Amino acid sequence: xxxxSANFIGIKxxxxxxxxxxxxxxxxxxxxxxxxxGWGGVVWKTLGSEGPPVVxxxxxxxxxxxxxxxxxxxxxxxxxxxxxxxxxxxxxxxxVKRKWRDRAMVISLMVPCDxxxxxxxxxxxxxxxxxxxxxxFGCPHGMAERxxxxxxxxxPEYIEMVTRWVKKHSRMPCIVKLTPNITDVRKxxxxxxxxxxxxxxxxxxxxxxxxxxxxxxxxxxxxxxKGTHGGYCGPAVKPIAMNMVAEIxxxxxxxxxxxxxxxxxxTWRDAAEFMALGAGNVQVCTAVMNxxxxxxxxxxxxxxxxxxxxxxxxxDLVGRAVPNxxxxxxxxxxxxxxAHINQDDCIKCGRCYAACEDTSHQAISMSxxxxxxxxxxxxxxxxxxxxxxxxxxxxxxxxxxxGTVDPRTGTVVGDYANWTTHPNNPSVAAE
Amino acid sequence: xxxxxxxxxxVPGRLPAAAYAANFNDHxxxxxxxxxxxxxxxxxxxxxxPCITACPTSIDIPLFIRQxxxxxxxxxAKTIWDQNILGGMxxxxxxxxxxxxxxxxxxxxxxxxxxxxxxxRFATDTAMAKGLHPFxxxxxTGKRVAVVGAGPAGLACAHRxxxxxxxxxxxxxxxxxxxxxxxxxxxxKATGGFAQAEVEWLLQIGGIEIRxxxxxxxxxxxxxxxxxxxxxxxxxxxxxxxxLHAAGEDLAGVSNAVDFIAALRQTDNLSSLPIGxxxxxxxxxxxxxxxxxxxxxLGAENVTIVYRRGxxxxxxxxxxxxxxxxAGVRIIHNAAPVRxxxxxHAEAVEFAYTEDxxxxxxLRPETFTLxxxxxxxxxxxxxxxxxxxxPVAGGKLAGPSGKVWVGGDCAAGGExxxxxxxxxxxxxxxxxxAQLMGH
Numbered sequence: 030x031x032x033x034s035a036n037f038i039g040i041k042x043x044x045x046x047x048x049x050x051x052x053x054x055x056x057x058x059x060x061x062x063x064x065x066x067g068w069g070g071v072v073w074k075t076l077g078s079e080g081p082p083v084v085x086x087x088x089x090x091x092x093x094x095x096x097x098x099x100x101x102x103x104x105x106x107x108x109x110x111x112x113x114x115x116x117x118x119x120x121x122x123x124x125v126k127r128k129w130r131d132r133a134m135v136i137s138l139m140v141p142c143d144x145x146x147x148x149x150x151x152x153x154x155x156x157x158x159x160x161x162x163x164x165x166f167g168c169p170h171g172m173a174e175r176x177x178x179x180x181x182x183x184x185p186e187y188i189e190m191v192t193r194w195v196k197k198h199s200r201m202p203c204i205v206k207l208t209p210n211i212t213d214v215r216k217x218x219x220x221x222x223x224x225x226x227x228x229x230x231x232x233x234x235x236x237x238x239x240x241x242x243x244x245x246x247x248x249x250x251x252x253x254x255k256g257t258h259g260g261y262c263g264p265a266v267k268p269i270a271m272n273m274v275a276e277i278x279x280x281x282x283x284x285x286x287x288x289x290x291x292x293x294x295x296t297w298r299d300a301a302e303f304m305a306l307g308a309g310n311v312q313v314c315t316a317v318m319n320x321x322x323x324x325x326x327x328x329x330x331x332x333x334x335x336x337x338x339x340x341x342x343x344x345d346l347v348g349r350a351v352p353n354x355x356x357x358x359x360x361x362x363x364x365x366x367x368a369h370i371n372q373d374d375c376i377k378c379g380r381c382y383a384a385c386e387d388t389s390h391q392a393i394s395m396s397x398x399x400x401x402x403x404x405x406x407x408x409x410x411x412x413x414x415x416x417x418x419x420x421x422x423x424x425x426x427x428x429x430x431x432g433t434v435d436p437r438t439g440t441v442v443g444d445y446a447n448w449t450t451h452p453n454n455p456s457v458a459a460e
Numbered sequence: 461x462x463x464x465x466x467x468x469x470x471v472p473g474r475l476p477a478a479a480y481a482a483n484f485n486d487h488x489x490x491x492x493x494x495x496x497x498x499x500x501x502x503x504x505x506x507x508x509x510p511c512i513t514a515c516p517t518s519i520d521i522p523l524f525i526r527q528x529x530x531x532x533x534x535x536x537a538k539t540i541w542d543q544n545i546l547g548g549m550x551x552x553x554x555x556x557x558x559x560x561x562x563x564x565x566x567x568x569x570x571x572x573x574x575x576x577x578x579x580x581r582f583a584t585d586t587a588m589a590k591g592l593h594p595f596x597x598x599x600x601t602g603k604r605v606a607v608v609g610a611g612p613a614g615l616a617c618a619h620r621x622x623x624x625x626x627x628x629x630x631x632x633x634x635x636x637x638x639x640x641x642x643x644x645x646x647x648x649k650a651t652g653g654f655a656q657a658e659v660e661w662l663l664q665i666g667g668i669e670i671r672x673x674x675x676x677x678x679x680x681x682x683x684x685x686x687x688x689x690x691x692x693x694x695x696x697x698x699x700x701x702x703x704l705h706a707a708g709e710d711l712a713g714v715s716n717a718v719d720f721i722a723a724l725r726q727t728d729n730l731s732s733l734p735i736g737x738x739x740x741x742x743x744x745x746x747x748x749x750x751x752x753x754x755x756x757x758l759g760a761e762n763v764t765i766v767y768r769r770g771x772x773x774x775x776x777x778x779x780x781x782x783x784x785x786x787a788g789v790r791i792i793h794n795a796a797p798v799r800x801x802x803x804x805h806a807e808a809v810e811f812a813y814t815e816d817x818x819x820x821x822x823l824r825p826e827t828f829t830l831x832x833x834x835x836x837x838x839x840x841x842x843x844x845x846x847x848x849x850x851p852v853a854g855g856k857l858a859g860p861s862g863k864v865w866v867g868g869d870c871a872a873g874g875e876x877x878x879x880x881x882x883x884x885x886x887x888x889x890x891x892x893x894a895q896l897m898g899h
Contacts, residue, residue: 097501097529099494376565379507399510419504420569 031336033329033343035069037310038202038227038287040160042069042133045343046300046328049291049312050075050137050163050206053322055111057121061128066322067329070133072204072230072312075110075165076118078140078150083109083172089250092239092259101319103265105237107250107257109171110139115153122157134158135204139165139177142187144194151199161202164195164226166217167233169210169260179233182208185220192224204289207231207273209266214273218283229277230289230312232270234260263315267293271306275354278307295324297331304343305350358448365435365442366410366426368392368403374423375401381414381424389413406436465761470713470734470834474759480730483757487648487783488552488578496582499575500529506565511576514563516874516883517544521560525579537587538594540580545619545886546612548588548658549641550879551581552649555746557779559879588657593664598625600667603896606631606689608676611639612878613695613868615662616885617892621693622667624893629689630668633675639697639868641878643722646750647730648757675845682847686863691892694850694857695868695885698841698876704742708800709837717741717751717838724754736834739763740809742797743838744774749781751836752789763789764830768796768814768821796823806835843870865892 035045048054048063050072060071077083090108093101111118126134136159140146154162166182173180181187188205195203205221207214209232218229236258238248248256270292277283290308294300295316303311316324336343370381370393377399385393392407393414403414410426418424429435429442448454463471475483491499503525511521519540527536540547556562556577564573587594603626607614610632618628636642641655663670674680676696685692701716703709713736727733735758741748744767756763765784767774771793774781784791795811802808809832812823843855851858856872867884874880893899 098498376569377506377510378504378565379509380504383507395507399508 031333031342033069033333033336035310035343037133037289038161038204040070040133040135040202041131042310043131044069044325044329044332045304045310046325047071047133047135047289047310047312048317049314050135050165051314051318052108053314053317056113056118057125060121060125063317063322063325064125064129064132067325068132068322069310070135070160072135072137072163073118073122073159075137075139075168076115076150076154077110078146079115079153082112082114085109085112086252088252092249092256093263094239094265101263101315103237103239103261104263104315104318105234105239105259105261107170107259110137110165110168119154119157122154122159126158126160133160135161135163137163137165137206139168139172142176142181142191147191147194148198151195151201155199159201161204161227162195162199163204163206163230164191165206165233166191167206167208167231169208169234169236170258179208179210182206182217182233183211185216188217188220189224192221192226196225202227204228204230206233206291208233209269209273209292210236213276215276215280215283218277218280218286222283222286226286228287228289228309229283230291231277232266232273232292234262235266235269237261262293263319264293264295264299267295267299271303274303274308275306275351278348278351279354295319297328297335300328301332301335301346302350304346305348306354307348307351309347360447361445362448362451363443363446365429367405367408367429368410368412368414368424369427370401370403370414370424371422372400374420376420376423377401378419380417380419384413384417408437463759465759466737468737468833470736472734473731474735475731477731479759480757484647484651484730484754486651487646490585491575491578491582496528496533496579497531499579500525502566503529503574504565510563510565511560511574514559515543516559516877516880517547517550517886518883519543519547519560519580521576521580524583525574525576528579528583533583533586534590534592534594536579536583537592540584541594543886544879544882545616545662546641546658546878546882547580548584548661549612549645549650549655550882551577551584552654553641553645554877554879555777555779558777588661593661595619595623595665597622597666600627601625601896603627603690604629604688605691605693605892605896606685607693607695608685609639609695609697609868609870610634610637610659610670610672611695611697611868611881612641613697613871613881613885613888614639614693615659616882617693617695617865617867617889618668618885619662619665620886620889621892622665624889624897626667626690626893626896628668630670631674631676631680632670632672633678635672637670637672639695639881643725644718644747645725646721646754647724648754677845677847682849682864690863690896692864693885693888693892694846694864694866694870695881696843696845696870698843698869700842700844701837702840702842704797704800704837704839706797706799708802708806711800711802711806712804713802713806713833714800714835714837717743717747717836718841720751720836721747721754724758730758733758735760736832737761738831739834739836740830740832741765741836741838742809743767743836743840744769744776745838745840746776746780748836748838749776749784749789751838753784753787755834755836756787756789760834762831765789765791766795766797766809766811766830767791767793769816770794795828796821798823798827800832800835801829806832808832809835841869846870860888860891863895 033044047070055074168178172178205226290303524536524539561573567573638655739755741752857866865888868881
């Protein structure tokens with residue numbers, strides 16, 4: 030069984046699976062049970078300044094979208110940071126950390142955007158023996174209206190400033206948690222790096238309205254006839270999160286900045302994908318809210334099996350896919366593939382035909398007895414037929430070998446060549 | 461209770477009173493809302509879907525399933541009824557395993573088709589429970605059409621004609637409308653008086669008058685109908701029953717399966733129905749299965765279906781055969797009755813094994829005898845009472861003739877199924893409409 034122990038910016042944990050700062054990490058009771066289940070670490074639910082705690086709504090905090098069998102695909106929430114007294118949280122964090130020395134204990138923080146507030150909270154947590162801090166610049170609801178959370182995360186200068194304060198007033202490793210509710214995630218990541226952050230974590234939740242009540246005409250979740258945007262998470266956000274992780278991992282300015290990957294991670298495979306895109310570890314929330322802490326057992330066994338089968342160690346996985354994330358302009362325009370339908374596997378549903386005929390390139394023929402075949406002289410290899418086919422691996426993309434003639438274009442498949450040198454590229458023609 | 465399954469002879473009340481309700485309950489319970497959503501999600505929404513082709517009424521199955529999946533079973537019901545106004549009954553009695561569900565690509569993929577029949581029932585039940593009848597009659601045309609027979613073909617024809625604004629008079633020889641839906645379907649397939657409820661629902665279209673107790677040839681002639689009406693549709697079914705042509709056929713205890721099934725459907729006290737201890741059903745179709753299974757459910761100790769050819773030739777589907785076997789019915793293939801034995805009353809049936817030869821079915825010398833205090837004949841129905849003027853082909857009415865149209869089991873073409881009858885009645889109505897309106 031592969032060794033899954035991880036060292037993320039000096040914070041050690043028996044596996045790279047942490048629970049993200051969220052309701053599951055709100056209190057000692059939960060966190061201890063998570064550790065018993067096998068989680069490698071937690072980021073404790075965000076603490077605020079000393080004083081009267083925040084209050085939450087007393088109606089529904091979560092909204093969701095589902096698949097047909099009520100499979101939860103996406104969740105959003107309007108819960109704020111911890112609503113328990115600061116001293117209770119601090120006492121419990123210390124108790125848990127002392128009892129679970131081998132697990133990572135990171136404290137999430139969100140206080141007003143002034144140096145004294147940050148200095149004060151950092152001072153207050155010093156005694157907990159926690160392993161690090163995570164700056165919550167991500168939550169898009171509620172606290173953002175008060176100038177915290179994503180309100181900070183959307184202004185790179187603030188990120189840099191606050192990160193600098195934190196590094197000035199604390200010796201703890203510092204992770205900056207980023208909001209996806211921006212146009213270019215590299216800017217806040219660069220700001221965090223300039224401010225001295227040891228790592229970034231992303232993504233926090235995405236501004237969202239999950240559904241509208243068509244009887245009461247209110248967004249869900251509905252509080253007394255009204256709703257507000259919440260933070261979207263769960264499997265639905267994973268593709269967005271992975272792109273943002275990859276953008277930071279491959280950017281010249283932020284390359285090498287450790288990343289804690291977050292966003293819809295539900296299985297070991299999701300985790301492995303994030304790590305291949307550069308995440309040094311991963312954080313999970315929605316999946317445990319959906320299935321409970323026990324899922325970590327599958328994540329541990331699955332990642333371990335995968336690493337064993339690949340005969341690589343965990344550090345070898347991290348960032349392994351990053352060199353293959355590129356810009357469109359560098360994609361090989363001389364790579365030519367054709368869809369191929371395996372007639373033995375085909376169940377004759379005709380979905381490929383409908384998709385290609387109605388919405389793509391009219392490259393699939395249909396016979397009277399429902400035999401569906403790809404017309405190579407029309408197929409542009411768009412992959413839509415593969416995506417809509419209900420049978421796994423029935424339709425595959427078969428690359429043409431070099432030297433063969435593409436029946437669609439009549440040209441010979443040649444060596445690698447991309448848009449930067451293509452004759453149709455105006456910037457090439459101009460030279 | 462004095463009788464039990466072991467009591468000799470044909471006696472009522474073989475079971476405890478409570479057993480009847482349980483035995484004759486809905487044999488395929490309906491889907492609830494969540495089950496329907498999950499079942500609907502399995503539909504691939506195939507292009508030019510094979511299930512539509514397989515449906516004799518060509519219901520747009522992928523569309524109605526998608527309408528269920530998106531929370532609008534009422535719209536789904538409309539999609540079904542547009543093609544098949546008896547979609548509620550067809551959802552219950554169609555042999556879907558040999559029609560839409562056999563054609564379903566998921567049957568090919570994994571041997572588990574989308575549950576089209578159950579989904580159709582969910583949609584139509586939901587809409588009917590809401591009292592919806594989403595059709596409105598066209599302006600009256602002043603044309604009058606006589607429909608003979610209030611079975612599936614006649615009702616489908618009548619509804620479509622009424623929809624187009626024609627006035628329809630339906631003549632029915634039996635006391636209730638519905639045809640085989642009312643008199644010929646196993647009780648556990650159409651529980652809760654569904655057949656009559658569906659007829660009442662169908663009549664909401666307006667413009668249809670049903671006259672019960674009127675029989676063609678006895679009470680009215682075809683010539684008179686042709687004289688009085690602008691068009692005539694005959695959906696008179698197959699009222700005759702084939703004989704065994706075996707000695708002892710007239711002994712007491714030997715009767716027609718269709719009469720037994722009808723009696724079951726019409727009784728309001730199942731425990732009062734007499735049933736044999738040893739029941740033998742002769743035949744290989746749906747009627748044989750329905751009679752045999754219900755004999756068992758009434759408390760018969762031993763029930764055997766005997767079919768003269770091999771299993772592959774049985775017109776009861778594999779699903780129906782399994783249903784019978786699971787109910788405890790024994791099925792014997794390749795045997796034909798030679799004589800019914802007994803003194804005044806059936807006591808046993810002697811069978812000879814058969815052999816399918818190029819010259820036809822032949823009796824072999826080997827014989828066996830089954831104890832039988834009750835024998836049901838289920839070897840097919842025949843056309844009777846058809847007006848002499850109409851052309852007959854292969855024992856069935858050949859097709860439209862002058863202003864007379866035909867459809868359902870009495871008409872040539874298609875299988876003898878409710879759904880086929882509906883399609884033929886509907887299509888005849890469209891043809892009549894086109895002719896009456898000069899289209």
